[in-house]
Amino acid sequence: MKFELIRWTSHILRVLSRNLDWMTWNLFLAFVPLLLSIWLFRSRQKRSPIWWAGFLAFLAFLPNAPYLLTDIIHLIHDIRANYSVWMITLILIPQYLLVILAGFEAYVISLINLGYYLHRHERGKFILWTELALHGLSAVGIYLGRFLRFNSWDFITQPDAVFTSVLDELVGKWPVVVMAVTFVVIAGLYWLMKQVTLGIILRRRLKATQPQSNHTDSPTA
Template structure:
Protein backbone atom coordinates (compact mmCIF):
# COMPACT_ATOMS: atom_id res chain seq x y z
CA UNK A 1 0.00 0.00 0.00
CA UNK A 2 2.85 2.40 0.83
CA UNK A 3 4.49 1.52 -2.49
CA UNK A 4 1.25 2.41 -4.29
CA UNK A 5 1.19 5.74 -2.45
CA UNK A 6 4.75 6.40 -3.62
CA UNK A 7 3.67 5.74 -7.21
CA UNK A 8 0.67 8.04 -6.71
CA UNK A 9 2.93 10.97 -5.80
CA UNK A 10 5.09 10.60 -8.92
CA UNK A 11 2.50 12.23 -11.26
CA UNK A 12 1.93 14.95 -8.64
CA UNK A 13 5.60 15.91 -8.70
CA UNK A 14 5.64 15.66 -12.50
CA UNK A 15 2.58 17.93 -12.72
CA UNK A 16 4.44 20.61 -10.77
CA UNK A 17 7.42 20.34 -13.13
CA UNK A 18 5.31 20.20 -16.31
CA UNK A 19 2.41 22.55 -15.69
CA UNK A 20 3.53 25.14 -13.14
CA UNK A 21 6.22 27.80 -13.05
CA UNK A 22 9.13 26.29 -11.20
CA UNK A 23 10.51 29.64 -10.09
CA UNK A 24 7.25 30.75 -8.50
CA UNK A 25 6.35 27.43 -6.89
CA UNK A 26 9.41 26.39 -4.92
CA UNK A 27 7.19 25.57 -1.96
CA UNK A 28 5.06 23.23 -4.05
CA UNK A 29 8.20 21.60 -5.42
CA UNK A 30 9.60 21.07 -1.93
CA UNK A 31 6.33 19.68 -0.60
CA UNK A 32 5.95 17.34 -3.56
CA UNK A 33 9.46 15.90 -3.28
CA UNK A 34 9.16 15.56 0.51
CA UNK A 35 5.94 13.60 0.09
CA UNK A 36 7.50 11.53 -2.69
CA UNK A 37 10.59 10.50 -0.76
CA UNK A 38 8.65 10.01 2.46
CA UNK A 39 6.70 7.24 0.75
CA UNK A 40 9.69 5.37 -0.68
CA UNK A 41 9.72 1.88 0.85
CA UNK A 42 12.86 1.03 2.84
CA UNK A 43 13.34 -2.10 0.76
CA UNK A 44 15.64 -1.37 -2.20
CA UNK A 45 14.74 -4.58 -4.05
CA UNK A 46 12.22 -2.64 -6.16
CA UNK A 47 14.94 -0.51 -7.72
CA UNK A 48 17.34 -3.42 -8.17
CA UNK A 49 14.67 -5.57 -9.81
CA UNK A 50 13.64 -2.73 -12.10
CA UNK A 51 17.23 -2.06 -13.18
CA UNK A 52 17.79 -5.76 -13.89
CA UNK A 53 14.64 -5.96 -16.00
CA UNK A 54 15.52 -2.73 -17.81
CA UNK A 55 19.02 -3.94 -18.69
CA UNK A 56 17.62 -7.30 -19.80
CA UNK A 57 14.99 -5.68 -22.05
CA UNK A 58 17.53 -3.31 -23.61
CA UNK A 59 19.78 -6.23 -24.55
CA UNK A 60 16.86 -8.38 -25.76
CA UNK A 61 14.43 -5.84 -27.19
CA UNK A 62 11.71 -7.06 -29.57
CA UNK A 63 10.55 -5.37 -32.75
CA UNK A 64 7.32 -4.21 -31.13
CA UNK A 65 9.16 -2.73 -28.18
CA UNK A 66 11.64 -1.07 -30.53
CA UNK A 67 8.72 0.40 -32.45
CA UNK A 68 7.17 1.76 -29.26
CA UNK A 69 10.46 3.37 -28.26
CA UNK A 70 10.79 4.82 -31.76
CA UNK A 71 7.26 6.27 -31.69
CA UNK A 72 7.61 7.69 -28.20
CA UNK A 73 10.89 9.27 -29.25
CA UNK A 74 9.91 10.57 -32.70
CA UNK A 75 6.57 12.13 -31.72
CA UNK A 76 7.99 14.45 -29.04
CA UNK A 77 11.00 15.23 -31.23
CA UNK A 78 8.79 16.08 -34.19
CA UNK A 79 6.62 18.36 -32.10
CA UNK A 80 9.72 20.05 -30.75
CA UNK A 81 11.24 20.58 -34.22
CA UNK A 82 8.16 21.65 -36.18
CA UNK A 83 6.22 23.44 -33.46
CA UNK A 84 9.04 24.99 -31.49
CA UNK A 85 6.98 28.14 -30.95
CA UNK A 86 5.08 26.45 -28.13
CA UNK A 87 8.34 26.18 -26.26
CA UNK A 88 8.15 22.50 -25.42
CA UNK A 89 11.33 20.44 -25.30
CA UNK A 90 11.75 16.70 -25.83
CA UNK A 91 12.28 16.38 -22.10
CA UNK A 92 8.93 18.06 -21.44
CA UNK A 93 7.06 15.64 -23.72
CA UNK A 94 8.84 12.68 -22.17
CA UNK A 95 7.73 13.94 -18.77
CA UNK A 96 4.19 14.32 -20.11
CA UNK A 97 4.14 10.68 -21.25
CA UNK A 98 5.46 9.58 -17.86
CA UNK A 99 2.83 11.75 -16.17
CA UNK A 100 -0.02 9.90 -17.86
CA UNK A 101 1.75 6.58 -17.47
CA UNK A 102 1.90 6.91 -13.68
CA UNK A 103 -1.32 8.88 -13.14
CA UNK A 104 -3.71 5.87 -12.79
CA UNK A 105 -1.67 4.74 -9.76
CA UNK A 106 -3.20 7.61 -7.76
CA UNK A 107 -6.92 6.71 -8.06
CA UNK A 108 -5.92 3.02 -8.01
CA UNK A 109 -5.51 3.41 -4.24
CA UNK A 110 -9.31 3.55 -3.98
CA UNK A 111 -9.35 -0.18 -4.69
CA UNK A 112 -7.15 -0.87 -1.65
CA UNK A 113 -10.41 -1.09 0.28
CA UNK A 114 -10.18 -4.77 -0.68
CA UNK A 115 -7.07 -5.11 1.47
CA UNK A 116 -8.83 -3.30 4.31
CA UNK A 117 -11.53 -5.97 4.36
CA UNK A 118 -8.89 -8.72 4.44
CA UNK A 119 -7.01 -6.99 7.27
CA UNK A 120 -10.19 -6.60 9.32
CA UNK A 121 -10.78 -10.34 9.03
CA UNK A 122 -7.20 -11.08 10.07
CA UNK A 123 -6.77 -8.65 12.99
CA UNK A 124 -8.59 -9.69 16.15
CA UNK A 125 -8.25 -6.50 18.19
CA UNK A 126 -11.08 -4.03 17.69
CA UNK A 127 -8.87 -1.26 19.12
CA UNK A 128 -6.15 -1.80 16.52
CA UNK A 129 -8.75 -1.85 13.77
CA UNK A 130 -10.39 1.36 15.01
CA UNK A 131 -7.36 3.39 16.11
CA UNK A 132 -4.70 2.19 13.66
CA UNK A 133 -6.09 0.34 10.66
CA UNK A 134 -8.94 2.68 9.72
CA UNK A 135 -6.92 5.93 10.08
CA UNK A 136 -4.02 4.53 8.04
CA UNK A 137 -6.25 3.36 5.19
CA UNK A 138 -8.26 6.58 5.18
CA UNK A 139 -5.09 8.68 5.07
CA UNK A 140 -3.44 6.64 2.30
CA UNK A 141 -6.54 6.47 0.11
CA UNK A 142 -7.34 10.17 0.53
CA UNK A 143 -3.71 11.18 -0.01
CA UNK A 144 -3.52 9.14 -3.20
CA UNK A 145 -6.75 10.52 -4.62
CA UNK A 146 -5.86 14.06 -3.60
CA UNK A 147 -2.60 13.64 -5.53
CA UNK A 148 -4.75 12.72 -8.55
CA UNK A 149 -6.97 15.77 -8.04
CA UNK A 150 -4.09 18.24 -7.63
CA UNK A 151 -2.31 16.77 -10.66
CA UNK A 152 -5.35 17.41 -12.86
CA UNK A 153 -5.87 20.86 -11.34
CA UNK A 154 -2.29 21.71 -12.31
CA UNK A 155 -2.97 20.41 -15.82
CA UNK A 156 -6.15 22.50 -16.02
CA UNK A 157 -4.30 25.62 -14.90
CA UNK A 158 -1.73 24.99 -17.61
CA UNK A 159 -4.44 24.69 -20.27
CA UNK A 160 -6.03 27.91 -18.99
CA UNK A 161 -2.68 29.68 -19.10
CA UNK A 162 -2.07 28.70 -22.75
CA UNK A 163 -5.56 29.78 -23.80
CA UNK A 164 -7.18 26.33 -23.99
CA UNK A 165 -9.68 26.61 -21.15
CA UNK A 166 -12.37 25.01 -23.31
CA UNK A 167 -10.33 21.80 -23.32
CA UNK A 168 -10.23 21.37 -19.55
CA UNK A 169 -13.48 19.41 -19.13
CA UNK A 170 -12.77 17.14 -22.09
CA UNK A 171 -9.22 16.45 -20.93
CA UNK A 172 -10.49 15.64 -17.43
CA UNK A 173 -13.11 13.20 -18.75
CA UNK A 174 -10.59 11.50 -21.05
CA UNK A 175 -8.18 11.23 -18.13
CA UNK A 176 -10.89 9.63 -15.95
CA UNK A 177 -11.58 7.14 -18.75
CA UNK A 178 -7.91 6.25 -19.18
CA UNK A 179 -7.54 5.94 -15.41
CA UNK A 180 -10.56 3.63 -15.26
CA UNK A 181 -8.92 1.40 -17.87
CA UNK A 182 -5.63 1.52 -15.97
CA UNK A 183 -7.33 0.63 -12.69
CA UNK A 184 -9.00 -2.38 -14.30
CA UNK A 185 -5.73 -3.52 -15.84
CA UNK A 186 -3.99 -3.15 -12.49
CA UNK A 187 -6.59 -4.68 -10.19
CA UNK A 188 -7.94 -7.51 -12.34
CA UNK A 189 -5.16 -8.23 -14.85
CA UNK A 190 -2.38 -7.42 -12.35
CA UNK A 191 -0.49 -5.13 -14.72
CA UNK A 192 1.53 -2.16 -13.47
CA UNK A 193 3.18 0.90 -14.99
CA UNK A 194 6.51 -0.88 -15.46
CA UNK A 195 4.84 -3.37 -17.84
CA UNK A 196 4.74 -0.64 -20.50
CA UNK A 197 8.52 -1.05 -20.58
CA UNK A 198 9.07 -4.66 -19.58
CA UNK A 199 6.28 -6.39 -21.55
CA UNK A 200 4.37 -3.88 -23.71
CA UNK A 201 3.39 -6.45 -26.34
CA UNK A 202 1.66 -8.73 -23.83
CA UNK A 203 0.10 -5.77 -22.01
CA UNK A 204 -1.43 -4.32 -25.17
CA UNK A 205 -2.59 -7.69 -26.50
CA UNK A 206 -4.17 -8.88 -23.26
CA UNK A 207 -5.43 -5.43 -22.30
CA UNK A 208 -7.20 -4.79 -25.60
CA UNK A 209 -8.76 -8.26 -25.53
CA UNK A 210 -10.18 -7.61 -22.07
CA UNK A 211 -11.63 -4.25 -23.12
CA UNK A 212 -14.00 -6.02 -25.49
CA UNK A 213 -15.64 -8.14 -22.79
CA UNK A 214 -19.02 -7.27 -21.28
CA UNK A 215 -17.97 -7.56 -17.64
CA UNK A 216 -14.83 -5.42 -18.05
CA UNK A 217 -16.88 -2.71 -19.76
CA UNK A 218 -19.36 -2.66 -16.88
CA UNK A 219 -16.58 -2.48 -14.29
CA UNK A 220 -14.72 0.28 -16.15
CA UNK A 221 -17.95 2.25 -16.65
CA UNK A 222 -18.70 2.11 -12.93
CA UNK A 223 -15.11 3.09 -12.17
CA UNK A 224 -15.34 6.01 -14.59
CA UNK A 225 -18.54 7.27 -12.95
CA UNK A 226 -17.04 6.95 -9.46
CA UNK A 227 -13.84 8.74 -10.50
CA UNK A 228 -15.78 11.55 -12.17
CA UNK A 229 -18.03 12.08 -9.16
CA UNK A 230 -15.27 11.93 -6.55
CA UNK A 231 -13.01 14.15 -8.62
CA UNK A 232 -15.74 16.77 -9.03
CA UNK A 233 -16.31 16.79 -5.26
CA UNK A 234 -12.64 16.80 -4.23
CA UNK A 235 -11.78 19.45 -6.81
CA UNK A 236 -14.37 21.79 -5.30
CA UNK A 237 -13.07 21.11 -1.79
CA UNK A 238 -9.43 21.60 -2.82
CA UNK A 239 -10.06 24.83 -4.71
CA UNK A 240 -12.14 26.05 -1.77
CA UNK A 241 -9.20 25.54 0.58
CA UNK A 242 -6.87 27.29 -1.86
CA UNK A 243 -9.18 30.30 -2.20
CA UNK A 244 -9.60 30.54 1.56
CA UNK A 245 -5.84 30.38 2.07
CA UNK A 246 -5.29 33.07 -0.57
CA UNK A 247 -7.95 35.29 1.02
CA UNK A 248 -6.29 34.90 4.42
CA UNK A 249 -2.90 35.84 2.97
CA UNK A 250 -4.37 38.88 1.21
CA UNK A 251 -6.08 40.04 4.40
CA UNK A 252 -2.86 39.73 6.39
CA UNK A 253 -0.92 41.61 3.73
CA UNK A 254 -3.48 44.41 3.66
CA UNK A 255 -3.37 44.68 7.47
CA UNK A 256 0.43 44.79 7.51
CA UNK A 257 0.44 47.49 4.85
Protein backbone atom coordinates (compact mmCIF):
# COMPACT_ATOMS: atom_id res chain seq x y z
CA MET A 1 0.00 0.00 0.00
CA LYS A 2 2.78 2.42 0.95
CA PHE A 3 4.75 1.55 -2.20
CA GLU A 4 1.64 2.08 -4.34
CA LEU A 5 1.02 5.50 -2.77
CA ILE A 6 4.62 6.54 -3.43
CA ARG A 7 4.38 5.35 -7.02
CA TRP A 8 1.16 7.30 -7.65
CA THR A 9 2.55 10.43 -5.99
CA SER A 10 5.67 10.24 -8.12
CA HIS A 11 3.57 9.77 -11.24
CA ILE A 12 1.34 12.76 -10.39
CA LEU A 13 4.38 14.96 -9.79
CA ARG A 14 5.86 13.94 -13.14
CA VAL A 15 2.60 14.82 -14.92
CA LEU A 16 2.36 18.19 -13.16
CA SER A 17 6.00 19.05 -13.84
CA ARG A 18 5.65 18.23 -17.54
CA ASN A 19 3.97 21.59 -18.20
CA LEU A 20 5.43 23.52 -15.28
CA ASP A 21 8.08 25.46 -17.23
CA TRP A 22 5.88 26.96 -19.93
CA MET A 23 2.92 27.47 -17.59
CA THR A 24 5.10 29.38 -15.13
CA TRP A 25 6.54 31.53 -17.92
CA ASN A 26 3.13 32.27 -19.44
CA LEU A 27 1.70 33.14 -16.04
CA PHE A 28 4.63 35.48 -15.42
CA LEU A 29 3.90 37.27 -18.71
CA ALA A 30 0.19 37.42 -17.81
CA PHE A 31 0.94 39.10 -14.48
CA VAL A 32 3.23 41.74 -16.00
CA PRO A 33 0.29 43.91 -17.23
CA LEU A 34 -1.45 43.41 -13.88
CA LEU A 35 1.55 44.78 -11.98
CA LEU A 36 1.90 47.61 -14.49
CA SER A 37 -1.80 48.46 -14.10
CA ILE A 38 -1.39 48.77 -10.34
CA TRP A 39 1.55 51.13 -10.79
CA LEU A 40 -0.03 53.13 -13.63
CA PHE A 41 -3.65 53.38 -12.56
CA ARG A 42 -3.76 52.89 -8.79
CA SER A 43 -0.72 54.72 -7.43
CA ARG A 44 -1.67 58.21 -8.67
CA GLN A 45 1.43 58.54 -10.82
CA LYS A 46 1.77 61.69 -12.89
CA ARG A 47 1.71 61.22 -16.66
CA SER A 48 5.43 61.71 -17.15
CA PRO A 49 7.51 60.20 -19.98
CA ILE A 50 8.20 57.24 -17.67
CA TRP A 51 4.44 56.81 -17.14
CA TRP A 52 3.81 56.78 -20.89
CA ALA A 53 6.61 54.26 -21.39
CA GLY A 54 4.97 52.07 -18.76
CA PHE A 55 1.61 52.50 -20.48
CA LEU A 56 3.05 51.35 -23.81
CA ALA A 57 4.58 48.35 -22.04
CA PHE A 58 1.15 47.68 -20.50
CA LEU A 59 -0.46 47.63 -23.95
CA ALA A 60 2.29 45.40 -25.35
CA PHE A 61 2.07 42.83 -22.56
CA LEU A 62 -1.71 42.91 -22.04
CA PRO A 63 -2.55 40.20 -24.65
CA ASN A 64 -0.36 37.76 -22.71
CA ALA A 65 -3.08 37.44 -20.05
CA PRO A 66 -5.97 36.25 -22.27
CA TYR A 67 -3.42 34.40 -24.43
CA LEU A 68 -3.52 31.63 -21.82
CA LEU A 69 -6.99 30.74 -23.13
CA THR A 70 -5.35 29.34 -26.24
CA ASP A 71 -3.08 27.08 -24.19
CA ILE A 72 -5.99 24.67 -24.11
CA ILE A 73 -4.46 23.17 -27.26
CA HIS A 74 -1.69 21.75 -25.06
CA LEU A 75 -4.34 19.96 -23.02
CA ILE A 76 -5.56 18.26 -26.19
CA HIS A 77 -2.03 17.03 -26.84
CA ASP A 78 -1.72 15.81 -23.24
CA ILE A 79 -5.02 13.94 -23.47
CA ARG A 80 -3.64 12.09 -26.50
CA ALA A 81 -0.53 11.10 -24.53
CA ASN A 82 -2.18 7.91 -23.18
CA TYR A 83 -2.78 9.17 -19.65
CA SER A 84 -5.48 7.43 -17.66
CA VAL A 85 -8.96 8.93 -17.45
CA TRP A 86 -8.46 9.61 -13.75
CA MET A 87 -5.15 11.37 -14.32
CA ILE A 88 -6.70 13.57 -17.01
CA THR A 89 -9.83 14.34 -14.97
CA LEU A 90 -8.29 14.88 -11.54
CA ILE A 91 -4.83 16.28 -12.37
CA LEU A 92 -4.43 17.67 -15.89
CA ILE A 93 -7.78 19.41 -16.36
CA PRO A 94 -7.70 21.16 -12.93
CA GLN A 95 -4.09 22.22 -13.58
CA TYR A 96 -5.01 23.81 -16.91
CA LEU A 97 -8.17 25.42 -15.56
CA LEU A 98 -6.29 26.96 -12.64
CA VAL A 99 -3.59 28.44 -14.87
CA ILE A 100 -6.03 29.72 -17.49
CA LEU A 101 -8.33 31.21 -14.84
CA ALA A 102 -5.41 32.93 -13.08
CA GLY A 103 -4.16 34.41 -16.35
CA PHE A 104 -7.55 35.70 -17.42
CA GLU A 105 -8.29 37.07 -13.97
CA ALA A 106 -5.07 39.08 -14.28
CA TYR A 107 -6.54 40.52 -17.50
CA VAL A 108 -9.85 41.33 -15.80
CA ILE A 109 -8.25 43.11 -12.84
CA SER A 110 -5.90 45.01 -15.16
CA LEU A 111 -8.85 46.48 -17.05
CA ILE A 112 -10.76 47.14 -13.83
CA ASN A 113 -7.76 49.17 -12.66
CA LEU A 114 -7.77 51.08 -15.95
CA GLY A 115 -11.52 51.73 -15.58
CA TYR A 116 -10.90 53.02 -12.06
CA TYR A 117 -8.28 55.39 -13.48
CA LEU A 118 -10.65 56.69 -16.17
CA HIS A 119 -13.46 57.13 -13.65
CA ARG A 120 -11.15 59.00 -11.29
CA HIS A 121 -10.22 61.39 -14.10
CA GLU A 122 -13.90 61.90 -15.04
CA ARG A 123 -13.63 59.77 -18.18
CA GLY A 124 -16.01 57.08 -17.01
CA LYS A 125 -18.10 57.26 -20.18
CA PHE A 126 -15.14 55.93 -22.15
CA ILE A 127 -14.66 52.80 -20.03
CA LEU A 128 -16.78 50.50 -22.21
CA TRP A 129 -15.21 51.70 -25.46
CA THR A 130 -11.74 51.41 -23.97
CA GLU A 131 -12.46 47.85 -22.86
CA LEU A 132 -13.75 46.91 -26.32
CA ALA A 133 -10.69 48.47 -27.96
CA LEU A 134 -8.38 46.50 -25.66
CA HIS A 135 -10.32 43.30 -26.35
CA GLY A 136 -9.67 43.94 -30.04
CA LEU A 137 -6.00 44.68 -29.40
CA SER A 138 -5.71 41.49 -27.37
CA ALA A 139 -7.39 39.45 -30.12
CA VAL A 140 -4.82 40.74 -32.62
CA GLY A 141 -1.99 40.13 -30.16
CA ILE A 142 -3.14 36.58 -29.45
CA TYR A 143 -3.22 35.83 -33.18
CA LEU A 144 0.26 37.26 -33.66
CA GLY A 145 1.56 35.24 -30.74
CA ARG A 146 -0.18 31.93 -31.36
CA PHE A 147 0.07 31.72 -35.16
CA LEU A 148 2.94 34.05 -36.14
CA ARG A 149 4.96 33.41 -32.95
CA PHE A 150 5.64 37.07 -32.12
CA ASN A 151 6.45 38.06 -28.55
CA SER A 152 5.48 41.20 -26.63
CA TRP A 153 8.99 42.65 -26.85
CA ASP A 154 8.90 42.34 -30.65
CA PHE A 155 6.73 45.46 -30.64
CA ILE A 156 9.85 47.27 -29.41
CA THR A 157 12.69 45.34 -31.00
CA GLN A 158 11.16 44.88 -34.46
CA PRO A 159 8.01 47.03 -34.76
CA ASP A 160 8.31 47.16 -38.55
CA ALA A 161 8.03 43.36 -38.82
CA VAL A 162 5.02 43.30 -36.51
CA PHE A 163 3.30 46.14 -38.35
CA THR A 164 3.92 44.53 -41.75
CA SER A 165 2.64 41.17 -40.52
CA VAL A 166 -0.53 42.76 -39.13
CA LEU A 167 -1.24 44.46 -42.46
CA ASP A 168 -0.56 41.26 -44.40
CA GLU A 169 -2.78 39.17 -42.14
CA LEU A 170 -5.67 41.61 -42.09
CA VAL A 171 -6.20 41.24 -45.83
CA GLY A 172 -6.81 37.50 -45.41
CA LYS A 173 -10.24 36.12 -44.56
CA TRP A 174 -9.08 33.38 -42.19
CA PRO A 175 -7.03 35.63 -39.84
CA VAL A 176 -9.90 38.12 -39.59
CA VAL A 177 -12.35 35.34 -38.70
CA VAL A 178 -9.98 33.96 -36.05
CA MET A 179 -9.45 37.40 -34.52
CA ALA A 180 -13.19 38.14 -34.59
CA VAL A 181 -14.02 34.88 -32.79
CA THR A 182 -11.23 35.54 -30.30
CA PHE A 183 -12.62 39.04 -29.67
CA VAL A 184 -16.10 37.64 -28.95
CA VAL A 185 -14.74 35.00 -26.59
CA ILE A 186 -12.59 37.52 -24.71
CA ALA A 187 -15.42 40.06 -24.46
CA GLY A 188 -17.92 37.47 -23.22
CA LEU A 189 -15.62 35.94 -20.63
CA TYR A 190 -14.43 39.35 -19.52
CA TRP A 191 -17.98 40.59 -18.90
CA LEU A 192 -18.80 37.47 -16.87
CA MET A 193 -15.63 37.46 -14.78
CA LYS A 194 -15.77 41.22 -14.28
CA GLN A 195 -19.20 40.89 -12.65
CA VAL A 196 -17.95 38.11 -10.40
CA THR A 197 -14.78 40.01 -9.47
CA LEU A 198 -16.61 43.26 -8.73
CA GLY A 199 -19.17 41.32 -6.70
CA ILE A 200 -16.41 39.79 -4.57
CA ILE A 201 -14.74 43.19 -4.13
CA LEU A 202 -18.04 44.83 -3.14
CA ARG A 203 -18.83 42.07 -0.66
CA ARG A 204 -15.41 42.43 0.95
CA ARG A 205 -15.83 46.19 1.26
CA LEU A 206 -19.27 45.84 2.80
CA LYS A 207 -17.97 43.24 5.22
CA ALA A 208 -15.04 45.49 6.15
CA THR A 209 -17.28 48.49 6.83
CA GLN A 210 -19.80 46.60 8.94
CA PRO A 211 -19.30 47.30 12.66
CA GLN A 212 -18.19 44.34 14.70
CA SER A 213 -20.94 43.40 17.10
CA ASN A 214 -19.87 42.59 20.62
CA HIS A 215 -21.80 39.75 22.16
CA THR A 216 -21.88 40.01 25.93
CA ASP A 217 -23.84 37.88 28.35
CA SER A 218 -26.59 39.77 30.10
CA PRO A 219 -26.44 39.50 33.87
CA THR A 220 -29.20 37.39 35.30
CA ALA A 221 -31.34 38.76 38.08
